[in-house]
Amino acid sequence: MRNLWIFLSKYNAFFFFIIFFTISIVLLLTYNSYQNASTWNSSNKIIGQAFQQSDQFKSYLKLGATNDSLSKENAWLRNQLKSSTFNDSVERGSVNDTIHHQQYRYIVAKVVNNSINRQNNFVTINRGLRHGIKRGMGVIGPTGIVGIIRDVSDNFARIQSLLHSQSRFSASVNGNIGSLVWGDGNYDPRIAMLKDIPSHVILKRGNKVVTSGFSLFPAGLDIGTVATTNPDGGNSFLNVKVKLSTDFSALQYIYVVTDLYAEEQQALEAKEENKALQ
Amino acid sequence: MGISIFIHLLRFVLLVLIQVFLLKNTGYYNLATPHLYILFILLLPFETPNFVLFILAFILGLTIDVFYDTLGLNAAACTVLALVRILFISVTVQKQGFDNEPEPRMGLMGFRWFMFYATILTFFHHLVLISFEVFRFSGLPYILLRVFLSSAFTIFLMLVAEFMFFRKKIR
Numbered sequence: 311m312r313n314l315w316i317f318l319s320k321y322n323a324f325f326f327f328i329i330f331f332t333i334s335i336v337l338l339l340t341y342n343s344y345q346n347a348s349t350w351n352s353s354n355k356i357i358g359q360a361f362q363q364s365d366q367f368k369s370y371l372k373l374g375a376t377n378d379s380l381s382k383e384n385a386w387l388r389n390q391l392k393s394s395t396f397n398d399s400v401e402r403g404s405v406n407d408t409i410h411h412q413q414y415r416y417i418v419a420k421v422v423n424n425s426i427n428r429q430n431n432f433v434t435i436n437r438g439l440r441h442g443i444k445r446g447m448g449v450i451g452p453t454g455i456v457g458i459i460r461d462v463s464d465n466f467a468r469i470q471s472l473l474h475s476q477s478r479f480s481a482s483v484n485g486n487i488g489s490l491v492w493g494d495g496n497y498d499p500r501i502a503m504l505k506d507i508p509s510h511v512i513l514k515r516g517n518k519v520v521t522s523g524f525s526l527f528p529a530g531l532d533i534g535t536v537a538t539t540n541p542d543g544g545n546s547f548l549n550v551k552v553k554l555s556t557d558f559s560a561l562q563y564i565y566v567v568t569d570l571y572a573e574e575q576q577a578l579e580a581k582e583e584n585k586a587l588q
Numbered sequence: 589m590g591i592s593i594f595i596h597l598l599r600f601v602l603l604v605l606i607q608v609f610l611l612k613n614t615g616y617y618n619l620a621t622p623h624l625y626i627l628f629i630l631l632l633p634f635e636t637p638n639f640v641l642f643i644l645a646f647i648l649g650l651t652i653d654v655f656y657d658t659l660g661l662n663a664a665a666c667t668v669l670a671l672v673r674i675l676f677i678s679v680t681v682q683k684q685g686f687d688n689e690p691e692p693r694m695g696l697m698g699f700r701w702f703m704f705y706a707t708i709l710t711f712f713h714h715l716v717l718i719s720f721e722v723f724r725f726s727g728l729p730y731i732l733l734r735v736f737l738s739s740a741f742t743i744f745l746m747l748v749a750e751f752m753f754f755r756k757k758i759r
Binding site for chain 1: 638661664
């Protein structure tokens with residue numbers, strides 16, 4: 311106590327200064343509207359910035375959940391798209407029936423395993439039989455097609471990626487239909503070859519290659535763009551290099567396409583073939 | 589002793605009146621505003637106790653504030669002024685010298701010392717005063733310009749006042 315008193319009296323000027331200066335500042339901030347408002351404004355600004363920073367950080371932590379919900383929403387929105395509906399408007403007498411029925415459904419799935427560097431590449435997803443996935447369904451990504459379901463277990467499915475030497479997809483460019491293949495000397499995961507385009511067709515660099523609608527996918531989905539064309543030696547077809555729009559190295563969420571009329575279509579086609587055989 | 593207190597009281601009243609009724613209306617485009625009233629604190633005797641010094645500075649500041657309608661602003665500046673005065677005197681003046689030179693007058697302490705003393709104290713007072721008046725960091729060049737111009741004006745007026753009441757060294 312004595313030491314404290316000595317300390318206080320030794321530096322009394324400083325403590326007097328603190329006391330009187332504090333009183334002055336309190337008076338200044340209390341009774342002068344400009345200084346008062348400035349103090350509150352600047353502290354509000356600082357507090358606001360602090361909240362903004364912490365919000366940014368929090369949203370970063372929630373990024374995973376946000377992604378999940380967004381991809382669910384995307385799947386839902388794709389269900390609403392016009393390209394996933396089947397127009398069965400039938401003329402009956404004079405009545406035009408233009409009701410749209412759903413033809414394609416989308417199931418969202420997350421990629422759990424993926425390869426791009428091999429000759430035959432596969433993608434594994436975390437959806438399977440339990441979620442309604444069957445062998446032979448088409449798979450698309452956010453920016454283009456991905457492949458076909460090859461094997462299905464209860465909870466997982468294996469996709470034969472477009473980057474597979476056996477993969478063949480019906481594709482159309484400027485209304486001309488060809489088949490899209492990969493492999494065969496080209497093992498670049500960004501490039502695929504489009505074959506069976508007649509050589510009289512004039513293609514330009516950047517022309518869009520889309521799905522034809524003849525295979526498992528709705529018509530008009532992006533596949534990629536034309537990179538180069540050159541005639542297939544001796545044949546009357548073109549070899550078209552297609553720059554794929556799907557970035558296979560960065561696949562995160564994909565959508566499995568269910569064609570609700572596929573069975574009906576296949577049954578009918580099988581009947582035709584049987585007839586032809588007979 | 590009694591006559592000395594009376595002189596200081598008279599100086600207090602005179603300086604406040606001059607400041608409030610004359611110098612308040614004087615100035616160069618609001619850039620150079622003189623604050624001569626701090627001369628009262630500058631001229632207090634060396635042996636003034638710290639507490640009395642702070643109280644007087646605070647009251648002087650508040651008095652000016654009441655007239656300027658800026659409650660607390662001049663009081664804060666005068667409190668800083670009192671602290672700087674204590675530090676400055678403890679550094680530059682020996683305690684033994686108090687018997688011969690009881691007051692920091694120019695006639696007693698010499699022109700150079702007084703000039704230095706007035707410059708330092710005025711500068712700190714004006715720095716605090718004008719910083720708190722402008723009250724934002726973005727106005728820093730403006731604050732410094734005002735501090736320098738106002739300090740020059742105030743010091744000039746102080747020197748004029750000191751020469752008017754010049755007293756030759758007794759020794």
